[in-house]
Amino acid sequence: MTSIAVVIPVGxxxxxxxxxxxxxxxxxxxTRPADQLVFVDDMANLELDELSEMYRRFSGSAVWPEIHIVxxxxxxxxxxxxxxxxxxxxxxxxxxxxxxxDDVMRPTCLEETVRCLGLHGGIDAYYYAxxxxxxxxxxxxxxxxxxxxTRGLWQMTGGFPVxxxxxxxxxxxxxxxxxxxxxxxxxIAGGAPLVDYRRHAETDTATRGPAWQGPILESxxxxxxxxxxxxWGRM
Amino acid sequence: xxxxSIVVTTxxxxxxxxxxxxxxxxxxxxxxxxxxxxxxxxxxxxxxxxDAWLRKLEDVWPELRYETGRxxxxxxxxxxxAKAFERSPIALYxxxxxxxxxxxxxxxxxxxxxxxxxxGCVRLGPPHxxxxxxxxxxxxxWQGWALRLDPAAGGIIAAQRxxxxxxxxxxxxxxxxxxxxxxxxxxxxxxxxAVDAQRELLHTPEIVLALPHPWYxxxxxxxxxxxxxxxx
Numbered sequence: 001m002t003s004i005a006v007v008i009p010v011g012x013x014x015x016x017x018x019x020x021x022x023x024x025x026x027x028x029x030x031t032r033p034a035d036q037l038v039f040v041d042d043m044a045n046l047e048l049d050e051l052s053e054m055y056r057r058f059s060g061s062a063v064w065p066e067i068h069i070v071x072x073x074x075x076x077x078x079x080x081x082x083x084x085x086x087x088x089x090x091x092x093x094x095x096x097x098x099x100x101x102d103d104v105m106r107p108t109c110l111e112e113t114v115r116c117l118g119l120h121g122g123i124d125a126y127y128y129a130x131x132x133x134x135x136x137x138x139x140x141x142x143x144x145x146x147x148x149x150t151r152g153l154w155q156m157t158g159g160f161p162v163x164x165x166x167x168x169x170x171x172x173x174x175x176x177x178x179x180x181x182x183x184x185x186x187x188i189a190g191g192a193p194l195v196d197y198r199r200h201a202e203t204d205t206a207t208r209g210p211a212w213q214g215p216i217l218e219s220x221x222x223x224x225x226x227x228x229x230x231x232w233g234r235m
Numbered sequence: 236x237x238x239x240s241i242v243v244t245t246x247x248x249x250x251x252x253x254x255x256x257x258x259x260x261x262x263x264x265x266x267x268x269x270x271x272x273x274x275x276x277x278x279x280x281x282x283x284x285x286d287a288w289l290r291k292l293e294d295v296w297p298e299l300r301y302e303t304g305r306x307x308x309x310x311x312x313x314x315x316x317a318k319a320f321e322r323s324p325i326a327l328y329x330x331x332x333x334x335x336x337x338x339x340x341x342x343x344x345x346x347x348x349x350x351x352x353x354x355g356c357v358r359l360g361p362p363h364x365x366x367x368x369x370x371x372x373x374x375x376x377w378q379g380w381a382l383r384l385d386p387a388a389g390g391i392i393a394a395q396r397x398x399x400x401x402x403x404x405x406x407x408x409x410x411x412x413x414x415x416x417x418x419x420x421x422x423x424x425x426x427x428x429a430v431d432a433q434r435e436l437l438h439t440p441e442i443v444l445a446l447p448h449p450w451y452x453x454x455x456x457x458x459x460x461x462x463x464x465x466x467x
Contacts, residue, residue, distance in 0.1 A: 029446045031362045058447045106370050107382050134377050
């Protein structure tokens with residue numbers, strides 16, 4: 001039976017924790033609950049009891065997923081924290097679903113993700129979710145960080161390149177995959193919206209502003225052009 | 236929003252804690268259910284021999300109508316819902332050992348039943364294994380979702396789960412089966428609904444699951460989470 005973890009990096013600013021209750025509520029009301037929740041504490045000082053309480057408040061089940069907190073020793077940023085979380089979560093699970101701490105999952109998100117892996121024979125891939133923007137309900141089906149990945153994919157690609165620390169963690173990896181292994185970019189449920197994306201003034205993208213768009217796109221292009229399969233990594 | 240009645244079925248054997256659960260649940264409905272108007276609480280006692288608990292319940296819900304004819308959960312549901320539908324096409328079925336652990340505004344879900352004639356029931360209570368469906372409505376700036384449940388998944392209609400029922404559901408599918416166990420009563424209703432859905436997909440009343448909301452079986456939550464007086 002397929003097991004799935006949800007990986008959630010949480011940064012140090014108050015805004016990084018402001019919407020955690022809503023995320024936990026959405027995780028607690030999944031039609032197919034997660035087997036494990038992996039919080040990557042990127043200098044956020046998370047408390048396990050508080051996270052458990054957030055889940056409990058809207059979970060009618062007596063059986064909860066294991067909640068793990070992986071504490072970074074210093075600030076890694078979103079891309080690095082996702083890499084750590086995926087590596088940790090896939091030690092025990094077939095899939096790691098990456099979620100922003102300010103977004104929420106629709107009730108069938110994990111069920112559809114697990115089904116999608118089965119439909120594709122369990123291949124190592126980037127199974128990405130369609131989005132719906134919370135404010136406008138506009139839908140988007142292009143690959144982004146709201147995706148489930150396998151350990152094999154992370155070993156094959158190297159995960160999010162360390163240079164992704166400049167911003168938009170998914171940008172470079174998705175570009176690399178579109179160029180070298182496009183068939184491994186797989187929309188879950190045909191790209192139907194499974195994640196509600198929150199736009200607010202303190203999102204990573206918004207706070208970086210237009211000044212970072214140039215470096216992000218330039219680094220993406222260089223990383224895509226020069227990409228080589230990693231010769232490092234642990235099994 | 237139209238005012239609605241709350242219907243609860245119960246059976247309280249002597250010397251059990253069932254009445255305690257009911258009183259605890261009723262107190263949570265009174266204090267945590269936010270709405271634009273409830274008419275009354277209709278209690279179907281199903282022949283409960285001792286009604287000392289009823290006096291306590293009247294302290295919590297003075298607008299109480301009580302009857303205790305024997306006939307199983309199906310008969311109690313039919314009687315209670317019929318009384319509720321005399322005054323309003325929508326009734327809230329609240330189960331005697333399901334309590335609210337947080338404040339819950341039910342008005343948007345009542346409004347959904349009023350405005351969407353294809354929906355016959357808004358089920359409350361968390362998803363259980365095997366249940367699935369399609370998200371048909373997500374509110375902007377996220378208040379929650381409505382999940383249209385798939386009749387083929389089975390086990391969707393539960394006589395022992397809270398739900399908002401519209402009279403149109405029973406007009407189409409018929410009443411609950413009487414003089415049988417709760418399990419048989421549920422299985423019968425599920426079966427009739429699923430068969431109807433196969434025959435007349437366009438006209439079968441849909442069942443929608445409201446998510447999220449804090450309405451849980453008392454066995455699955457700690458008592459301090461239910462008792463408003465003990466909340467931090």
